[in-house]
Amino acid sequence: MKKIALANMNALYEAIAKDMNLYVPIDNKASVNYAEWKQGDTPVFDKMTVRSAKDAFFPQCENMSTFSRDDDNRIIIDKIKLTEKDFVVMGIRACDVKAVAVLDKVFLSEPVDTFYKARRDHSILVSLSCSRPEETCFCSTFGIDPAEPKGDVAMYIVGDYAYFNACTDKGEKFLNGVSGLLENANDTDVDAAKAATREIMTKLPLHDVTTDGWGAGVLEEMFNRPEWEELSSSCIGCGTCTYVCPTCQCYDIRDYNGSNGVTRYRCWDSCMKSDFTMMAHGNNRTTQLQRFRQRFMHKLVYSPTNNDGEFSCVGCGRCVAKCPVSMNIVKVIKTMGGKK
Amino acid sequence: MQGLEKKIKDRAIELLESGKVDGIIGWEKGQFIYDPTPAVFTKETGLDNFCYNNFCGANLSKYLVGKITSDKKYAVLLKPCDTYSMNQLITEHRVNRDNIYIIGVGCEGHLDVEKIKRNGISGITGVSVDGENVNVGTIYGESTIAKSDVLLGKCEVCRGNAHKISDELIGEELQTPEASDRFEMVNKLEAMTAEERFAFWKGELSRCIRCNACRNACPACTCRVCVFDNGRSGIDSKANASEFEEQMFHIIRAFHVSARCTDCGECSRVCPENIPLHLLNRKYVKDINEFYGEYQAGEEADQRNPLVNFGDKDIDPTVISDKEGN
Amino acid sequence: MQEVKEFKPNIVAFCCNWCSYAGADLAGSSRLSYPADVKIIRVPCSGRVNPMFILKAFEKGADGVIICGCHPGDCHYNTGNFYARRRMTLLYSMLDYMGIEKGRTRVEWVSAAEGAKFSNVMNKFCGDIKELGECVKLGDIRCKD
Numbered sequence: 001m002k003k004i005a006l007a008n009m010n011a012l013y014e015a016i017a018k019d020m021n022l023y024v025p026i027d028n029k030a031s032v033n034y035a036e037w038k039q040g041d042t043p044v045f046d047k048m049t050v051r052s053a054k055d056a057f058f059p060q061c062e063n064m065s066t067f068s069r070d071d072d073n074r075i076i077i078d079k080i081k082l083t084e085k086d087f088v089v090m091g092i093r094a095c096d097v098k099a100v101a102v103l104d105k106v107f108l109s110e111p112v113d114t115f116y117k118a119r120r121d122h123s124i125l126v127s128l129s130c131s132r133p134e135e136t137c138f139c140s141t142f143g144i145d146p147a148e149p150k151g152d153v154a155m156y157i158v159g160d161y162a163y164f165n166a167c168t169d170k171g172e173k174f175l176n177g178v179s180g181l182l183e184n185a186n187d188t189d190v191d192a193a194k195a196a197t198r199e200i201m202t203k204l205p206l207h208d209v210t211t212d213g214w215g216a217g218v219l220e221e222m223f224n225r226p227e228w229e230e231l232s233s234s235c236i237g238c239g240t241c242t243y244v245c246p247t248c249q250c251y252d253i254r255d256y257n258g259s260n261g262v263t264r265y266r267c268w269d270s271c272m273k274s275d276f277t278m279m280a281h282g283n284n285r286t287t288q289l290q291r292f293r294q295r296f297m298h299k300l301v302y303s304p305t306n307n308d309g310e311f312s313c314v315g316c317g318r319c320v321a322k323c324p325v326s327m328n329i330v331k332v333i334k335t336m337g338g339k340k
Numbered sequence: 341m342q343g344l345e346k347k348i349k350d351r352a353i354e355l356l357e358s359g360k361v362d363g364i365i366g367w368e369k370g371q372f373i374y375d376p377t378p379a380v381f382t383k384e385t386g387l388d389n390f391c392y393n394n395f396c397g398a399n400l401s402k403y404l405v406g407k408i409t410s411d412k413k414y415a416v417l418l419k420p421c422d423t424y425s426m427n428q429l430i431t432e433h434r435v436n437r438d439n440i441y442i443i444g445v446g447c448e449g450h451l452d453v454e455k456i457k458r459n460g461i462s463g464i465t466g467v468s469v470d471g472e473n474v475n476v477g478t479i480y481g482e483s484t485i486a487k488s489d490v491l492l493g494k495c496e497v498c499r500g501n502a503h504k505i506s507d508e509l510i511g512e513e514l515q516t517p518e519a520s521d522r523f524e525m526v527n528k529l530e531a532m533t534a535e536e537r538f539a540f541w542k543g544e545l546s547r548c549i550r551c552n553a554c555r556n557a558c559p560a561c562t563c564r565v566c567v568f569d570n571g572r573s574g575i576d577s578k579a580n581a582s583e584f585e586e587q588m589f590h591i592i593r594a595f596h597v598s599a600r601c602t603d604c605g606e607c608s609r610v611c612p613e614n615i616p617l618h619l620l621n622r623k624y625v626k627d628i629n630e631f632y633g634e635y636q637a638g639e640e641a642d643q644r645n646p647l648v649n650f651g652d653k654d655i656d657p658t659v660i661s662d663k664e665g666n
Numbered sequence: 667m668q669e670v671k672e673f674k675p676n677i678v679a680f681c682c683n684w685c686s687y688a689g690a691d692l693a694g695s696s697r698l699s700y701p702a703d704v705k706i707i708r709v710p711c712s713g714r715v716n717p718m719f720i721l722k723a724f725e726k727g728a729d730g731v732i733i734c735g736c737h738p739g740d741c742h743y744n745t746g747n748f749y750a751r752r753r754m755t756l757l758y759s760m761l762d763y764m765g766i767e768k769g770r771t772r773v774e775w776v777s778a779a780e781g782a783k784f785s786n787v788m789n790k791f792c793g794d795i796k797e798l799g800e801c802v803k804l805g806d807i808r809c810k811d
Contacts, residue, residue, distance in 0.1 A: 030614040031547060047462075050612055051549065060549065061579045132480070134462045135372055203479050205372060205465060230385070234368075234377050236402075238553035240612050252578055258808040259726055267579035273552070274569055275576075324553045324610030325398060326375035529763065538765025538803055567718070575718060584806040588721050591760060595717050598756060623763050627756055647756075650748035652739060657751060657773040660758040 001189065002175060002182035003161045013037050015178050020124075021087035023056055025049045034089065045091050045157060046132055052246030052318065053092045057119045058103060060243070061267040064115070064253070068261030082118035088174070090126040094149035095139040095316040097127045099246030102303075102312050106249050124174050125151030126164075129190070130197055136317030138206035138330060144314060146201065147194035156190040163190050206317075209330055213337035214300040216309050222301055223293070227335050232292035234327040239270035241319035241328065242295065247312045250276070271295045296332045341448070341469070344511040345392040348417065348445060351510060352390065355415055356383050361441050362412035365403050367396045373467050374453040378403060380414070392417070394469055397450035397492045399606050401425040402559040404435045415441040419450075420516065421494060423504040424602035424638030425559035430505075431641050432600070434562045444503035446511030449487070449495040454614060456490050459483075488517070493618065494605025497522035504639060522603070523626050525619055545586040547613040550579050554607035554617050560597040560637075567592070590620055598624035599647040602638040631655050675795040677704045677730045678723040679788070682712045684742040685777045686734030692781030700788035704732075711735070712773075713746030717757045720771065724804040730770045730795035734787070737775040747775070766803050769794050 004012055016022045017037055024043035026035040032047045034055060066078045092100075107116035127149035130137075139146055148154070152171030156163040163185055166172040175182065201207060214222070242248040252269040255262050269276055271294045277284065285291050303312035313329055320328045352364045367390070368379035374395040380403075381387050399422045407414055418426055423444060429435045448469075456464065456476060466477035474487050488496075501516040503509060529537055552568075555561045567573045568589060580586045594601075594617075603625055607617040628635055632646040632654070681687040687708050693700060709715055712735025723731045733754060735747040754773050762768040774787045 028543075028547070030544075031612075033547070033613075061581045132462055135464050135479070200463075200479060204463075230379075234379055236553070236556040238551050238556040238610075240549075240551040240553050240610075243549045243551050244612060254578075256581060256806075256808055258806065260809065263808050265581055267577075267581060269578055270551075273578065274565070275571060275578075278571065320371065320375075322612040324557050324612075326370045326377045328371075330371055331377070534762070534765045534767065536765070537763065541764045575722065582806050582808060584725050584804065587764065587804065588718075588725065591721065591757075591764070592718060595757060595760065620760070623760060624756055627759050631755060632752070647749070647752055650745065650752055652748070654738075654748070654751055655755060657754040657758050657771075660755060660762060661768055661772045663762070663768060 001163055001165045001185045001187045002179070003163045003185035003189070004182050006157070006160050006162055008181065009162060012178060012181050013041075013043075014039070015181060016088055016090075019086075021085060023053075023087065023089045025091050034091075043091060045128055048093075048134060048316070048318065048321070050318070050322070051244055052099060052316065053089050053096045053125075054099065054103060054246050054248075056087070056089045056123065057100065057116055058107070058249065058251075061265055062115060063263055063265045065264045066261055067264070082114060083122050084118075086122045086124065087119075088124045088126060090155070091128045092125055092149070092151060093128055093130055093316070094144050094146045095137075095314040096246050097125060097149050097151045098139075098142070098144050098314045099316070100125065100151075102247045102310065102314070103249055105307055105310070124153070124170055126153045126155050126171075126174075127151035129154065129156040129194065131157065131193060133197065133200055133204055134317060134321075135205050136320040137201075137204055137315065138209045138317060138320075139315035140201050140207060141209045141211060141315050141333075142311055142313065145198070147197040156193060158190050158193040161185070161189075206315075206320075206330060209315075209333055211300070211311060211333065211337060214304070214311070214333065216301075216304040219297070219301055219305065222297065222336065225336055228289055228293050231327065231332060231335060232289040234325050235272070235288055235292050236325055237272050237274070237288050237291070238324060239268075239272050240322050240324060242270035242272055243268060244318040244322050246316055246318070247299070247314060271298070296329060299329065300333065341393055344446060344514070345390070348392055348443070348510050349387050349390050351443070351508075352381065352387055352415065355441070356381070356387075360413070361415040363414045365400050365414055365416040367391055367398070367400075367417070372464060374451070374456075374464065392445065394449075394451045394467065395453065397452070397494070397609055399425055399557075399559055399604050401429055401435075402557070402562075404440060405429065405559075405562050407439070408434065408436050410439070413439045413441060415443055417443050417445050418503065418506070419445055419447040420501050420503050421447075421499060421602075421604055423506065424499075424636070425604050427505050427638040427641045428560060428600055428602055429562070431638075431643060432562070442506045442508075444506035444509040444512060446509075446514030447501065447516055448514045449498065449517035450492045451487070451490050452492040452609070456485065459485055459490070461485075491517060492605070493608050493616075494603075496520055497603075497605075505641065522622065525616070526622050526626050529619065529623075541587075542583070544615045545590055546583070547615055548580055548586050548590070549613060550577070550589065551612060553610040553612065555593055557606045557610040558593075558597060558601075559604060559606065560600045560602070561593070590617065594620035594624060597621065599628055599635070599645040600637050601625065602636070673796060673799060675703050675729040675792060675800075676727050677701070677732065677788075677792060677795060678728045679704050679706045680709050680712070680715050680719065680731070680733045681706050682735045682742075682747070683708055683710050685736040685740070686774075686784060688778035689734070689776040689780050689784040692778065693785045694781075696781045698781055698785035700785045701792040703792055704788050711741065711743055711746035712750040713741075713743070713748075715750060715754075717753065720757065721804070724770075724801060725806045725809065727805055727809045729798070729801040730772070730791060732772045732774060732787070732791050734774050734776045734784070737777055740777065761804070767798050767801075769798055770801060770804075
């Protein structure tokens with residue numbers, strides 16, 4: 001384990017940003033979001049970001065190719081260059097680290113998503129051990145330990161120091177690259193802080209949420225439950241929950257007709273929206289109930305069915321905090337889950 | 341507030357039992373104190389989970405738009421500011437007045453949990469209002485903040501405790517918070533240079549994630565299919581693929597509700613990125629007041645709004661184009 | 667020395683079929699000149715112009731947008747331009763509020779008999795836009811060269 005005094009963190013950011021892009025949570029006075037670190041920025045590590053770290057690998061909008069015509073009126077197809085520069089995302093909490101694993105499963109299994117893969121290959125995840133879980137957190141429901149995040153390097157902020165522990169070879173290499181700034185530390189230095197976090201977790205209002213009743217193979221039981229109607233009647237059909245979610249992965253591919261050619265891009269889609277999975281024959285989900293059900297069935301039933309019981313919710317609590325009408329996954333889990 | 345909650349609950353049960361209404365649209369308890377969910381209560385569901393506390397800021401009038409074809413009768417709980425939206429919906433025939441029973445509920449200003457959290461408070465387990473102060477209990481200890489600092493944006497410019505439309509009132513004697521000048525920030529922006537204004541809006545709108553919460557929560561946005569969702573409109577989009585799309589969406593969103601916007605503040609309340617969207621709507625309100633005379637959408641039902649009206653001496657758009665200075 | 671390329675503005679003019687469009691015709695047949703940078707789009711009435719049309723023109727690379735309609739009171743449909751007048755006042759005021767140069771948008775009333783006015787209006791507007799230069803604050807980057 002290595003450590004650096006918090007007062008010297010700026011030197012560390014500088015060293016990283018010299019030949020890599022560094023993304024950290026930045027408070028812009030209205031909300032906290034990941035942004036590229038620039039000289040003078042002070043990252044905030046004690047607040048949850050509005051958007052998750054998913055943006056770094058799977059941005060809301062990205063160009064895939066462009067089509068234009070040359071002087072002889074032939075169509076030219078330009079592929080967009082894949083990410084080539086290494087980047088570091090610092091301050092990802094355990095829940096978001098788990099979310100990246102969920103996304104990996106989707107995007108890195110055949111057929112591999114080259115855009116995503118390029119970003120993953122060039123990324124270094126510096127995770128952060130939680131010290132102040134919020135009331136909306138329920139990661140323990142999904143077996144995540146917020147005190148012991150994974151990623152390439154795990155970071156712990158305790159007292160006046162930031163401690164780092166490499167979890168992968170990539171992380172080891174990264175720490176070696178900045179070793180001049182780090183001092184040696186004992187693994188036990190952060191134990192008290194970890195224990196404190198775990199203690200807090202048991203006191204959180206949502207600590208007793210369980211996924212009983214949900215999981216692989218319960219499609220038949222859950223799909224036609226009458227509760228969906230009541231739950232979905234509050235939903236206003238905005239995409240907030242899906243866009244702040246670290247595991248939501250649906251996207252749409254669209255063409256933009258500019259004056260000089262066509263840009264093909266992909267952007268996040270949301271099952272909450274009326275034109276989600278719109279096809280030539282029309283839309284197969286025509287009511288908000290169906291769309292609402294899709295979101296939770298995907299996370300709590302379809303995903304575990306197809307991925308060895310792995311839920312695609314990590315309990316980060318973003319949708320709980322941000323839903324304009326407070327109709328969230330915890331409510332759904334509690335209403336329909338439990339032992340019958 | 342708790343006394344009022346009990347009163348509303350008792351009355352609601354009475355209305356349901358007597359068969360006067362088939363459902364009550366109100367607020368349901370959430371996981372925490374600060375997250376009540378709009379919900380429909382019926383005889384079957386009962387009112388055990390009903391709540392009315394300091395976090396019931398949501399405007400429930402929009403939930404009636406989806407009930408227009410229903411032959412059931414619904415009672416809806418509206419705070420004074422929500423009744424403006426109701427009048428506007430009645431004016432536009434977006435709700436069926438005959439099937440609505442409006443219960444005007446008293447209000448003493450609602451709180452914004454985002455603002456509480458912005459004060460560095462996390463792990464909230466309880467919130468209680470004590471006069472001018474708000475006591476917040478958290479798993480990390482207690483803190484006290486001034487109520488005026490954590491009021492919802494819309495409550496800072498409250499228009500008073502008068503219900504503009506109602507069939508009965510409960511707790512109407514509650515005192516609403518004192519209002520500040522609602523055009524203060526608009527004036528401030530107008531006094532900036534064009535470059536400063538551009539930078540301001542660029543900074544704000546660049547955070548937009550296009551979740552459409554502002555649109556979907558807005559009681560004036562009632563199109564069956566929004567132009568931004570309509571694949572044949574030529575401007576539909578699911579994300580802001582460029583800066584222009586941010587500007588386009590927000591200018592058009594605000595323009596489409598101009599003169600119909602009651603300034604209820606839902607757009608800013610629901611924005612997950614805390615973009616002050618009401619400042620766009622409020623600019624239209626201010627311009628309309630200045631150019632075409634004072635007008636308050638939803639003041640009463642069946643008003644003719646200034647954008648579906650005209651006068652032969654209206655000011656000319658060149659006044660804007662040729663304006664001096666910034 | 668670097669050659670300074672003359673800025674050729676892109677100007678979109680929405681012209682009402684019953685007045686300004688005929689006014690443009692009259693300007694032409696009277697051999698009055700107006701800049702070739704102006705692209706006229708004929709609309710049935712100035713009241714037909716949706717605010718979205720104006721933004722869309724900017725999106726695709728317009729540097730200025732002008733709407734020409736019948737003089738207030740002379741609308742072929744009696745009231746179309748009255749509504750247009752209110753809408754455009756509000757929209758232009760909003761664009762100004764968002765920091766877009768206010769000179770880039772304009773409304774002018776030009777009747778079918780005013781060929782000379784049409785030519786003057788366009789020459790003036792084109793000159794103004796040339797002074798303002800390329801529109802960089804409003805427009806889609808994907809439509810730029």
